[in-house]
Amino acid sequence: NDEIEDFRFWSRTKTDVGVQAMRSILREVQGMAFKEEDEGEEAFRIDIPKVVKQADRKFLSKNYGATIQNGQATFSRSMVxxxxxxxGVPLMKIDDSTGQVTIGLGGGKIQLPTDVSQEQINQGLADIEAYISLVDRAFCYHPEAVKMTMFETILFTMAAPFANQWLQEKRRKAGQANKRGPRHLVIFGDGHNGKTTFGRFQNHLLCGTxxxxxxxxxxxKKQWDNLFNHITTAGTPYPVIIDDIKKTCFTSARGSLETNIKTYFENDWRPExxxxxxxxxxxxxxxxEWAKTRVRRLDFLVKFRESEKEQMVINDILQRPNHVFSPFxxxxxxxxxxxPEFRNDELHIARAVMSHIYDIADRELPEYFPHNPPEEIYxxxxxxxxxxxxxxxxxxxxIRGGLRLEFNAWGSLHNFRSRLPPSVSSxxxxxxxxxxNPKEYRTFMKKGR
Known part of the structure; x- marks a missing residue:
């Protein structure tokens, strides 16, 4: 119902003065925390306006350890x-003229090195390829497609901190036609296929840990609302990598993230x-359907063996510094x-940048490098x-005039049917x-063999 949806959008607006004040506070807190060591002290104070809600004051106390008295909050730099x-989301700041990356991690401030050697870049690219090449040792019917999907996910991860700039360009050049923001990413894979470890690898690529x-x-619901409220006021571009979400998240059932995702960029976001x-x-x-234009699903159709050798390869990769993100x-x-020109491909700049990094390293692009989105190739x-x-x-x-597919569970049937094209009648x-119409079905299935 459009009227109900419009009300949801209106009622969740982030432009009220209390939220604006909270956003300003967090911006000031981060600015103080990111000061140079010789300029900043471990404890610092910030004024708290009266319009800040009690719930937000409690959040500052509980999460940031702030002591609030007489209109002032005292913060611990290491806690921030x-x-x-x-x-669980690191603070990040990227200089918009030099690309210098600063991250808050483990209570301290780290700056990614700007002077990275060709050898260091080469090693980082080699580690990315070594991780992806584990697919060749796994149970996988479509290794080249999966490897391309994994590299696409890495491009998405590295480009994610710049998504707000992409949206600024889109609003400036195509905003009247389409106000939707960049699509979030959903990595699908069966249980125990290495998605959690890959999440650690994504964090490792961005922050070195x-x-x-x-x-x-x-x-x-309460935890999701807290998370969305926090990340939309915290002001950090570091992507939120979330493991093992429930099956209702992108449905219209109770427990869905529909309102959070719909309003995220379309209603709440501003260029500043x-x-x-x-x-x-x-x-x-x-x-x-509501989610298909707001999130992008990439399938990890692979089952890793989790052998001793495989585990040692991953362990070595995660213990070595990876310096690719800094030049990226x-x-x-x-x-x-x-x-740059606006394109619907949200990763078109990332593809060009990563290709350039391979040139700098004097390293040949792997055959599975996604010059275009994998969905356009497979x-x-x-x-x-x-x-x-x-x-x-x-x-x-x-059966007479058709085919009979018998599933063990209704959920498996529903998921399978949702992937069939409109040309296949069922x-x-x-x-x-x-x-x-078995002929249309066979034509479709042939594309996946």
């Missing part, structure tokens, strides 16, 4: 710069704000300063359906899916 203070992703498995991108991973691949950020900022839905077929998720038999009867 600890990612656990920020619900394989910190744990946010644990979405324990999140209910910084909202981080969100990277979810999940074992559940159901995405309802520098080159990305240089591209932004050239006033029929990812067909890959998924063929994967389900090969794993024996359903039994197929011929009927559902409990756990049975009847394909009415």
């Amino acid at each position: 710069l600890n990612e656990t203070t920020n619900l 394989p910190i744990e992703p946010v644990n979405g498995k324990t999140y209910a 704000f910084t909202y981080p991108m969100i990277i979810f991973n999940t074992n559940h691949d159901r995405i309802d 950020a520098k080159l990305y900022v240089e591209e932004l300063l050239k006033d 029929d990812t839905d067909a890959l998924y359906c063929v994967d389900r077929e090969r794993y024996g998720i359903f039994k197929e038999s011929k 009927i559902v009867d409990d756990k049975i899916l009847i394909i009415e």
Whole structure:
């Protein structure tokens, strides 16, 4: 119902004076915390306006350890710069003229090195490729597609801190036609296929430390609302990497993130704000219509063996510094300063920047490098359906004028059917899916073989 949705958008606006004051406070807190060591002290004070709500005062006390008295809050610098203070999301600042990256981590401030050697870049790229190449040792029916998907996810991760600049360009050049923001990312893969470890790797690439992703498995509505309220006021562009979200998150059922995601960029965001991108991973691949234009799903159709050798390879990669993001950020900022053309491909600058980094390292691009989105190269839905077929998720038999697909669970049937193109006509009867036009179905499945 459009009227109900309009009311939701209106009622969740982030422009009231209390929220504006809170955003200003957090901006000032971060500015003080990110000061040079010889300029800043461990404890500092900030004025708290009367318009700041009691709930926000409690948040400052609980999360930042602030002591509030007589209209002033006293903060601990080391607490502000600890990612656990920020619900597991590190504070990040990127200089918009040089690309210098500063991150609050473990109670201290780290600056990524700006003077990175060709050898260091080469080693970082080699580690990225070594991680992706573990697919060749795994159970995987479509290794080249999965490797390209993994590299696409790495590009998304590194480009995520610059998503607000992409949206500024879009609003400036196409805002009257389409106000939607950049799509968040959903990584789908079956259980125990390495998504959590990959989340650590994503953090490692950005900040040099394989910190744990946010644990979405324990999140209910209150925790989600707290997270969204925090990340939309904190002002950090560091992407929120969330592990193991529940199956209802991108449905219209109770426990859905529909309102949070719909209003995120379309209603609440302003050019002067910084909202981080969100990277979810999940074992559940159901995405309802409302979410399909607001999140992007990439399938990790792979099952790693978790052998001793595989674990040692990952351990070595996560223990070595990876210096790729620092030159990536520098080159990305240089591209932004050239006033790049707007494209619907949200990663078009990231593709060009990463290709340039390979040139700097004098290293050949891997064959699976995503020059275009993987969805434009592979029929990812067909890959998924063929994967389900090969794993024996359903039994197929011929019937008069059609095909009978028998599933063990209704959920598996629903997920499979949601991937079929409109040209494939089907009927559902409990756990049975009847394909009415087998020729169209065979044509579709052939794309995934």
